[in-house]
Amino acid sequence: MDAIFIFEQLLNGLGYGLMLFLLAAGLTLVFGIMDTMNLAHGSLYMAGAYIAAKVHESSGSFLGAVLVAIVATILIAALIEWLVVRRLYSRDHLAQVLATFGVILIADDLVKAIWGPSPIMAPTPAALTGPVQLLAELPYPAYRLVLLGVGLAVALGLYLLVNHTRMGMLVRAGASNRSMAEFMGVRVGRVFSFVFALGAALAALAGALMGPIGAVQIGMGEAILIPALVVIVIGGIGSVRGAFVAALLVGLVDTAGRAFLPPMLRAVLPPSLAADLGPALAGIAMYVLMAAVLTLKPAGLFPARA
Amino acid sequence: MFKPKHAVLAAVLCSALVAQAADPVKVGIALDISGPFAAAGAEARDGFDLAIETLGGKLGGQPAEFLKTDFAGNPEQANQLVTRYLQRDKIDFFTGPIASNSALAVGPALFAAKVPFISSNPGPSQFAGKQCNPFFFGQYQNDTYDEAAGKFANEKGYKNMVIIAPNYPAGKDHLNGFKRIYSGALKDEIYTKVGQIDYAAEIAQIRAAKPDAVFFFLPGGMGINFIKQYIGGGLKEIPLVAPGFSADQDVIQAVGEPMLGLYNTAHWTHDLPLPANTAFVSAFRKKYDGRYPTVYAAMAYDAIMAMDAAVRDVGGKLDDRAAVAKALAKPSFKSVRGEFSYGANNYPVQNYYLRVVEKDAEGKLTNKLVGTVMEKHQDAYVGECAL
Numbered sequence: 284m285d286a287i288f289i290f291e292q293l294l295n296g297l298g299y300g301l302m303l304f305l306l307a308a309g310l311t312l313v314f315g316i317m318d319t320m321n322l323a324h325g326s327l328y329m330a331g332a333y334i335a336a337k338v339h340e341s342s343g344s345f346l347g348a349v350l351v352a353i354v355a356t357i358l359i360a361a362l363i364e365w366l367v368v369r370r371l372y373s374r375d376h377l378a379q380v381l382a383t384f385g386v387i388l389i390a391d392d393l394v395k396a397i398w399g400p401s402p403i404m405a406p407t408p409a410a411l412t413g414p415v416q417l418l419a420e421l422p423y424p425a426y427r428l429v430l431l432g433v434g435l436a437v438a439l440g441l442y443l444l445v446n447h448t449r450m451g452m453l454v455r456a457g458a459s460n461r462s463m464a465e466f467m468g469v470r471v472g473r474v475f476s477f478v479f480a481l482g483a484a485l486a487a488l489a490g491a492l493m494g495p496i497g498a499v500q501i502g503m504g505e506a507i508l509i510p511a512l513v514v515i516v517i518g519g520i521g522s523v524r525g526a527f528v529a530a531l532l533v534g535l536v537d538t539a540g541r542a543f544l545p546p547m548l549r550a551v552l553p554p555s556l557a558a559d560l561g562p563a564l565a566g567i568a569m570y571v572l573m574a575a576v577l578t579l580k581p582a583g584l585f586p587a588r589a
Numbered sequence: 590m591f592k593p594k595h596a597v598l599a600a601v602l603c604s605a606l607v608a609q610a611a612d613p614v615k616v617g618i619a620l621d622i623s624g625p626f627a628a629a630g631a632e633a634r635d636g637f638d639l640a641i642e643t644l645g646g647k648l649g650g651q652p653a654e655f656l657k658t659d660f661a662g663n664p665e666q667a668n669q670l671v672t673r674y675l676q677r678d679k680i681d682f683f684t685g686p687i688a689s690n691s692a693l694a695v696g697p698a699l700f701a702a703k704v705p706f707i708s709s710n711p712g713p714s715q716f717a718g719k720q721c722n723p724f725f726f727g728q729y730q731n732d733t734y735d736e737a738a739g740k741f742a743n744e745k746g747y748k749n750m751v752i753i754a755p756n757y758p759a760g761k762d763h764l765n766g767f768k769r770i771y772s773g774a775l776k777d778e779i780y781t782k783v784g785q786i787d788y789a790a791e792i793a794q795i796r797a798a799k800p801d802a803v804f805f806f807l808p809g810g811m812g813i814n815f816i817k818q819y820i821g822g823g824l825k826e827i828p829l830v831a832p833g834f835s836a837d838q839d840v841i842q843a844v845g846e847p848m849l850g851l852y853n854t855a856h857w858t859h860d861l862p863l864p865a866n867t868a869f870v871s872a873f874r875k876k877y878d879g880r881y882p883t884v885y886a887a888m889a890y891d892a893i894m895a896m897d898a899a900v901r902d903v904g905g906k907l908d909d910r911a912a913v914a915k916a917l918a919k920p921s922f923k924s925v926r927g928e929f930s931y932g933a934n935n936y937p938v939q940n941y942y943l944r945v946v947e948k949d950a951e952g953k954l955t956n957k958l959v960g961t962v963m964e965k966h967q968d969a970y971v972g973e974c975a976l
Binding site for chain 1: 793839840
């Protein structure tokens, strides 16, 4: 195990973490500010991936496809908000989970009706298919570097938006104390709509960017929702900064668990035991992290509500 | 002149007709078209539909009724469906599930009722070995695809390989099947999370290990993620070998160019030059917009054809279930895979082929037959079966 291997795994961990961040940021904003658990976030992610893949295929422009996917997904989200989510703001979390889980089931069947049950093709943009020689001994997929860049840019953009704009101030106010913000004259309804649209745009961006390196298929939203939920719980619900730090932590811990745990265990344990234990431990590494964080800080790393 | 006697006679005749018409051969099909196996399940459905259409809705010349209900890949739901099929519909044959866990869940009830279960895909080792049953008929045993891949790796002279599968029982079974035959060295044996999305860590391990080739068993979306990221990560030079399911038309469709040159093994391929197969493939492509069938569609088609032949062989006398099972065990139909026979455990003794993903004459990516890897191969569990 040499330095380059460790460096590569570090990059992999960061990349995976930033992907999770794109999804978790929207989820944590909606949950933190609107106090609404929106499981349909995963369906928006799937919508973004499908629309981007189809537009990319027919137009040949990846950038155009991502933009169309974002706009279309915002419209879909607006429809879902108007039809379902708006009625749930004042209900308890169980009602929200049940209703938005229903949205997932409907979305999955809709996608199947429109595009069929088989996974669809989402090609990598031609210019980014190959690896880039990052170091002499380290070729790295060009597309993953782009993902890293976009993830960091979105994180920076969100940081500026939340911390240095008037809208961001209102968002923070809504997140930390909704009724107080309302008393102070903040139109929370408008902030809600903005946040919901922003969350949808981030989900669509994540879906559109994940398409070329993953399976674009029914159920893809549910699969990634689980690590995204772990991220927002670790980060502190409602905190974008928390989501960022937690996403990188989860990405690094998960990748390190998969890359380093099995060989390390093989070095110290009998082979048959190590073969069983290694993958099992790697699989639960991020949940162990979550348990550890929650033991020390029950509200997560950066709780939005004091 | 109309007499009451005539009316009675007419009524009796009519009721006789009704009685005959109301007694068609009943086939219970558990469709698997939603849930985790929806893509493969839809392929199987298309195979069933084509076979039923080809036979004009009859089995062995007898009127037949095909009951189709989706059970969403859920073993519990499959069980309820089978109970209904057995008690209310009194089916004569059963087929349908994609996954082994569903097949294992519904097997006992079907066997107790002596209803032949002609698998349209799963070939669990349990039913091949200790729990083998005269009423279960496999299409292949799960491990055999991997054994064929292991043999291919030996013949190709791969000295060092990395093998990778999800960390669940079937993943281990498949890698064990490969290891049973592969005689070279294993650089690494990687087990990943079920449903894993990101494979960068594993791909870095493979790059560091520098193997001659990589064998992977990653069904469905996991395989799609893996292949895309593997090629994107610049490992194109290290060949990929897989059991046919990871490189069938549905996966090829979703992955595209990165699939080129991927070696895979299966007991059937769409370009097997046999009259029964060519007829099936061209009918399938005509019915479904030029799409190539997958192995799931081929097996579903064969399952119905096997029922057809069995009904004919017993002369339509389906009440003698033992005779039906005996007829099924001696397949008299022209299978799309070519000649095969059943071993003592009712699992086929058949050929396994090597395929490679290439472009066809129209520039479409698809599997091309390379050659036969194993001839008349039998699974490793037949010795445990007491039949």
